[in-house]
Amino acid sequence: MEQEMVLKNEKSLSSSLKQILSKLTPSIKKDGIIKSLKNTGITLLSILLFIGLWQMGSKALYNKEADYRVEKALQERGEEAAAAERACIESGDSSCQPNTLPSPSQVWASLKSLVADHQVIRADKAAFAEKMAVTNEKMISQGKDPIVYTGRASFVDIVLTSIKTVFAGFLLAMFIAVPIGIIIGLSPSLRSAFNWFIQIFKPVSPVVWYLLVFMIVKTLYIGDSSDNAFVISFISVGLCAMWATLVNTAMGVASVDKDYINVAKILKLGTFQKVFKVILPSSLPLIFTGLRITLSVAWMVLIAIELLAQSQGLGLFVWEEFQNGANDSNSKIIVAMFVIGIIGFLLDRLMLAVQNMVSFNKNEMA
Amino acid sequence: MAYLELNNIYKTYGEGDSSTEVLSNINLTMDEGEFVAIVGFTGSGKTTLVNLINGLLQPTSGEVLFKGVPVTDTSHERGVIFQNYSLLPWLTVGQNIYMAVKEAFPKERKKDLMKRVKEYVAMVSLSPAINKRPKELSGGMRQRVAVARALAMNPEMIIMDEPLGALDALTRGNLQDEILNIWSQDKRTALLITNDVDEGIYMADRIIPLKPGPNATLGPEFKIDIERPRDKTAMNDNPEYKKTRNSIIEYLMDIGDERKTVSDVEYKLPELTPKSFVA
DSSP: OHHHHHHHHHHHHHHHHHHHHHHHSOHHHHHHHHHHHHHHHHHHHHHHHHHHHHHHHHHHHHHHHHHHHHHHHHHHHOHHHHHHHHHHHHHTOGGGOOOSSOOHHHHHHHHHHHHHHHHHHHHHHHHHHHHHHHHHHHHHHTTOOOOOOOSOOOHHHHHHHHHHHHHHHHHHHHHHHHHHHHHHHHOHHHHHHHHHHHHHHTTOOHHHHHHHHHHHHHHHTTTOOSOOHHHHHHHHHHHHHHHHHHHHHHHHHHTOOHHHHHHHHHTTOOHHHIIIIIIHHHHHHHHHHHHHHHHHHHHHHHHHHHHHHTOTTHHHHHHHHHHHOOTTHHHHHHHHHHHHHHHHHHHHHHHHHHHHHHOSOGGGOO | OOSEEEEEEEEEESOGGGOEEEEEEEEEEEOTTOEEEEEEOTTSSHHHHHHHHHTSSOOSEEEEEETTEEOOSOOTTEEEEOTTOOOOTTSOHHHHHHHHHHHHOTTSOHHHHHHHHHHHHHHTTOGGGTTSOGGGSOHHHHHHHHHHHHHHTOOSEEEEESTTTTSOHHHHHHHHHHHHHHHHHHTOEEEEEESOHHHHHHHOSEEEEEOOSSSBOBOOOEEOOOOSSOOHHHHTTOHHHHHHHHHHHHHHHHHHHHHHHHOOOOOOOOOOOOOOSOO
16 A cells, blocks of 8 residues: 555656656657757758759859860860860860859858958058058047058958948938838828829839939039048938839828828827837838848848949949959859848848847738 | 817818718707617617717717817727727737726826726626737627726726627627616716617617718617616517607618619629439
8 A cells, every 4th residue: 555655656746857857858849859950851851952953054064165265275275276276275274274153162162262351451451551551540649640651452351341331321221211201101192192202213223323423422522532432322322222112102101001191190199109109010010021122122232332432332342343354263152142141131131130120920921 | 168079070082073971961969968879780880979079089060069168189099999899919818908998097106096097997797808818709799898998997988889790699789788787877878879779779878870971960869768777578568669669760771762863873693594413
């Protein structure tokens, strides 16, 4: 009897232990880990597949161009030249490499060389600053401008310039589009007055925006020798990208739930209170959707605009590498492409996080 | 002078040929401290009537007099409990009510306002949920927040537009009692719009049916002479209750039939025979 009791107790003890254990590591969590592991595995697999396809594709293109070169040498200069050409290509000499889609390993090598280059330039800059420290101090004390480093920009500097341009453009777009969107949304007559304007200017291409901004800024900067490429590019980026925010804000403000407006009326809120306490909060999710689109559009048009404006960013980098036509130019372009893509992705995640933070119906957001 | 007076109210939506007259010739007087219920079918223009009284809408012709003064705008003297709660989803329970009391008592200090908010949240027994957002609450809890918001403004008159329509029978019964409690404490004037005859009889002094729209108008009133506080279970055996209930329902059925015979549109039904999946 007693033994039975002890057994029972032990049983209940073990079962309660099990319960505690299961509470500590709930099965959902376990499933979650397995699921996330599975997802990571699938992602990794797809990346490997992508790199494999890329490798195969670039190899095929490389062979095609190599064969063409050998064939051409054979036809134009005879068998000996063809053999020399083939030997040259196979030796990996940079003077006769086919210039086509680079392979993943070439791109990786380029990335490493760009980073190394950045370190060299950084050291150079530091050395320059050290050398100039005394002179600059003197110049500042004399009321003159200090001498700044004017050497080549490194890849990291270029990326930073691009990010700066996008953010400046994004802020400009936000400060123009959100207030105007609110005003348009509040007044149906203003909405119809502005409608033609929005419809006409929304589809205008980034290139044309750049030209328009260039016309205006050039005149404003007349007689000023300072570099206005940054100003031109961020204004163009902002103007290009602001339309999504403008339209979404106006729509959000115009389509506030009638119940909320009735509440505002019953509480007898003043106009200011009504706008800031009822209309704006209820349209915030749509405004942020607009801002998210604006940021991704800004990043997308940035390349074209930097290229045109000769602003020291990724756009110009890509174009200069293409014009350069050096051996590793193509792989540098691909590096820039990945950097652009990854930063664009990160910016989008950032905006999504902010959007989820301000939205009051979290379940309805993707 | 009556407390609330509706004189020959007509309300038309739209203009010209496409206009529909929702309410026709509505006349109603209410005394101070009275609890009146208006019972009607869905779509009979009940919400329009409520919005005319609370000042959200203006009648096409006729006038609404509140304490002898025509109603042209909303007023803090008339609190409204909406059919669909109408809580602001980005504010918590406390913030929703705070917003209302701040407008109703602009001169009071923040501390006093907060005290008032807490008091009314406690009254609808939602103190533990004061920092929750409407999304996290059940339908009944949300409606209680709406009740607390309307009452915290300390209105002289409470206008309720099917406040309990979306709730289950049990929650509905509890909230009915809560509203009656609050009403009887300081005898405010109350107007209840409902589609539930039992709810009307249980809560109101008078029941007035609203004939279904378009051209909805008020029917004859039924006085409820059952002593308060009323007991739901005891009421079922009360002959007065049975009589009133039967006559109201009979009246509503009659006008319902009338409405059916008025419509002469014939619907042609497709010839369908159900298919048997058994064989």
